[in-house]
Amino acid sequence: MSQLVSIDTSEGVRTIRWNRPEKKNALLREMYTAAAEAIETGETDREVRVFVLGGTPGLFTAGNDLIDFMEAPPHIGGSGDMPPVERFMRALMTAKKPIIAEVDGLAIGIGTTLLMHCDLAYASDNAAFKTPFVDLALAPEFASSLYFPARLGRSAASDLLMLGSTWDAARAKEAGLIADVFPSAEISSEVRKRALILATKSPGALRTAKALMQAPEEPAEDRMAREGGLFAEMLSSPEFAEAAAAFMERRAPDFSKFG
Known part of the structure; x- marks a missing residue:
């Protein structure tokens, strides 16, 4: 298990946290693999009722580590071994148990698009959301071109995916990208509170x-x-x-x- 991802399971809640703050939690292949395994094993573990996906204090993720990412880019429908990022996103997309995202600070690229595949997403008051795919001369990823217009509306989706605007937490809540906003010092406890409620349900x-x-x-x-x-x-x-x-x-x- 990667030391760059912390995993804790207690009271029915499995919490998965990116843990590479010195690089703004930029995601490596080993981090995707560890997170994917945590979801996959949690899906078959009766003790796990809910997943929480978060980062370190003040940092969700700056997105993919581009150097590492280019060595194994996604290849939907391609041949060969599934790249770790694709394995993680498929685990997230197919999970049957509830998944809550806890966004504190930066949520860049996949840090924003993965929210479409979580059941609930909460953010701190210092969160920042940005999808710079067009700025990098790339296409949107992992069905974001489908989910963003459906969830946010065409114009708001274009503001993120085409214009590449940065949204603060208030704008994200107004648009429906997240469910609520909490002070940075309180977001972990507020998300934990809601995860524990879900863990007691049928x-x-x-x-x-x-x-x-x-x-x-x-x-x-x-x-x-x-x-x-x-x-x-x-x-x-x-x-x-x-x-x-x-x-x-x-x-x-x-x-x-x-x-």
């Missing part, structure tokens, strides 16, 4: 809600039918039985025995 219900929100767009009637079928199916699940019993007994439900 894992089956969380997976279902996430899968529904990630599903391709479809007519409202079709989505209602899909939701209704799942709703009816889950009424007979052990997790619902526990939730119902807890409600009747006026206690908090205990989903710890469910994976």
Whole structure:
């Protein structure tokens, strides 16, 4: 495991942190590999309920270390071994458990685009978001040209992806890129608080809600039918039985025995 990525698992939360502050947490292949492994193993670990992805105090990530990145660039659909950055992004994109991003300070390039593949993203009041792909004569990456216009609207997406503007936390929240903003000194504790809340919820219900929100767009009637079928199916699940019993007994439900 790379020393440039710190991984801690406690109380159902696996926290993955970039740990290369002397280089503004610029990402190396070994860092992507370590983070990918942490997500992949966490997906099959019953003790892990939620992932948090963050950096060091005041620094999320300055994006890819360009020298290291050019030695193994992404090759979607190509042959050969999957580059570490692609392995990490695929782990992030396909994770069934909730993922929270904790952005404190710089979020450059992939530091911003990966937020589209997290379920929740929070930022500190000193966060800065920038996607300089066009400035580097490159194309947008990892479906950002799909997710940014859908989430932010065409004009705001162009402001990031084409103009290369730098957004502060207030602008990012206004646009819907992040859920909320906290003082830098408080963001870790605020994110941890929310991760612990998620960790106590029904894992089956969380997976279902996430899968529904990630599903391709479809007519409202079709989505209602899909939701209704799942709703009816889950009424007979052990997790619902526990939730119902807890409600009747006026206690908090205990989903710890469910994976």
